[in-house]
Amino acid sequence: xxxxxxSIGLGLVVASVSAQVVNSTKIHISEGALxxxxxxxxxxxxxxxxxxxxxxxxxxxxxxxxxxxxxxxDGNTPQTISGTRVVEMSRISVENDVNLHTPVSxxxxxxxxxxxxxxxxxxxxxxxxxxxQNGASDLSHVSGSVKKTGNSSFEFPVGDGSSLKSFxxxxxxxNTLEAQYIAKNPLDVSSELDYNVEExxxxxxxxxxxxxxxxxxxxxxxxxxxxxxxxxxxVKDNRxxxxxxxxxxxxxxxxxxxxxxxxEIGVWPNPTQGEFNLKLTGxxxxxxISVDITNQDGRVVMKMDGxxxxxxxxxxxxxxxxxxxxxxxxINGTEAMTQSxxxxx
Numbered sequence: 034x035x036x037x038x039x040s041i042g043l044g045l046v047v048a049s050v051s052a053q054v055v056n057s058t059k060i061h062i063s064e065g066a067l068x069x070x071x072x073x074x075x076x077x078x079x080x081x082x083x084x085x086x087x088x089x090x091x092x093x094x095x096x097x098x099x100x101x102x103x104x105x106x107d108g109n110t111p112q113t114i115s116g117t118r119v120v121e122m123s124r125i126s127v128e129n130d131v132n133l134h135t136p137v138s139x140x141x142x143x144x145x146x147x148x149x150x151x152x153x154x155x156x157x158x159x160x161x162x163x164x165x166q167n168g169a170s171d172l173s174h175v176s177g178s179v180k181k182t183g184n185s186s187f188e189f190p191v192g193d194g195s196s197l198k199s200f201x202x203x204x205x206x207x208n209t210l211e212a213q214y215i216a217k218n219p220l221d222v223s224s225e226l227d228y229n230v231e232e233x234x235x236x237x238x239x240x241x242x243x244x245x246x247x248x249x250x251x252x253x254x255x256x257x258x259x260x261x262x263x264x265x266x267x268v269k270d271n272r273x274x275x276x277x278x279x280x281x282x283x284x285x286x287x288x289x290x291x292x293x294x295x296x297e298i299g300v301w302p303n304p305t306q307g308e309f310n311l312k313l314t315g316x317x318x319x320x321x322i323s324v325d326i327t328n329q330d331g332r333v334v335m336k337m338d339g340x341x342x343x344x345x346x347x348x349x350x351x352x353x354x355x356x357x358x359x360x361x362x363x364i365n366g367t368e369a370m371t372q373s374x375x376x377x378x
Contacts, residue, residue: 062086062102076116088112094120094135106131106148119159127173133157139164145173149194152177157211166190171197182209191239200239203250210249210276211242211283219267219287226260227268228317233260233289242283243276251286260289296370298363304375307350316365318342323364326350326374328357341365350376 058078062068066084073090082100089108094116100123106112107128114120115134122137126144133152138159145168152158157178160166164181169190176194181187181202188201189212198214219238226233241249251259251274260267261274262285269291276284299312311324318341326335326348334351337344350359359374 064102082122091115092120094118098122133177141165142167143190145169145190147172149173149192150175150177151194152179160187162207169197169199171195174199176214178211178213180209180211181205183207198237198239199254201252201254202241203252205249206245206247208243208245208247213240213283215240219262219285222285223262223265223267225266227266228315229292229294230260230267230269231290231292233267234287238285238287240283240285241274241276242278242280244278246275246277246279248273248275253288257288258291259286260291261286296365296368298361298370298372300361300372300374303373304377305350306378307352307354307376308347309350309374310347311345311361311363313341313345313363316341320365325362327360327362328354329359334359354378 060080062082062084064083068084069087069089071089073093074088075093076098077095079097080099082102082104084102085105086102087105087107091113095118097118098120100121103124103126104122105126105128111130111132113132113134114137118135120135120137122139123141125139126146127148127150128146129148131148131150133150133156135156136159138161140161141164143158143160143164143166145166150158152175157180158175159180160182162183171192174190174192174197176192179189179191181189183205184207185205186201186203187205188199190197190199191212191214192198193214193216202210215238216236217238218235219233220235222238253259258269260269267289269289274284274286294315296315300309301312302309316322320341322339322341322344324337324344325333327333334354335348354376356378357376359376361372361374363370
């Protein structure tokens with residue numbers, strides 16, 4: 034192994050540094066310079082890159098890297114980025130397979146050309162608030178974890194190493210989201226479907242984690258309908274999903290097909306002599322609702338609050354009421370449903 038101290042000036046092109054580079058002092062690459070490391074690099078000192086670096090071997094970073102220039106990962110065999118310190122770079126271009134064993138943090142741009150970035154929960158590809166990505170495809174994306182911080186929309190370039198399975202998140206609120214694609218059956222996580230979910234995909238799902246609590250809009254590239262896991266049940270909610278830092282496993286979603294459900298209420302017998310049953314359909318048993326009964330003058334003669342399951346029952350009108358027309362109203366969220374009821378005494 035050879036210790037290397039380099040100070041590479043403006044406009045100088047270094048075709049190749051082929052000896053194994055073990056840096057314990059300083060390497061400084063000036064703006065306009067081009068360096069190609071043809072073998073492995075171990076950094077225990079300080080590397081400053083203001084030019085362009087081609088990395089053709091592995092990188093082990095145990096100290097400080099300041100890269101305001103571009104780094105091109107373009108070796109001939111799969112490469113590894115590892116070490117005890119986070120690797121911080123402004124711009125990278127992925128042109129070969131690379132395995133991340135330590136986090137790689139990008140402040141400006143990741144360009145996917147060819148090659149898969151493999152990562153896990155402890156060594157994600159991290160994009161800062163102003164960072165973007167481009168060029169993700171079946172041939173080049175992240176198989177593993179991607180983190181993104183910011184307020185704007187972002188398309189997470191995740192997949193399984195063979196196919197790109199990206200999705201877009203809108204309405205980020207300055208927090209950090211971490212995404213991963215899982216090529217497994219989501220029914221293995223939970224097989225319980227909500228009342229308005231007819232079926233879900235059985236081959237794949239996505240996991241989204243957050244360092245804060247918020248609600249995000251999610252959109253797949255093919256505009257598929259989404260179902261997400263809430264309280265152990267696959268539900269549909271117009272692509273909005275709650276992401277919480279209290280859920281260490283993350284929020285899980287997949288594609289799903291919904292049922293067209295119409296909320297309805299009904300009463301029987303009608304007319305009634307005082308007792309009647311209330312029918313509630315198209316609502317979850319756990320939905321909180323309000324039921325009130327008013328007379329022709331608009332006066333409330335009965336009022337109940339509870340869940341659909343609690344209030345789907347038989348009712349008895351007050352004994353002192355005489356023959357009259359009544360209105361039964363059920364309020365579920367922002368929706369109000371009414372049904373006429375005739376009291377015949």
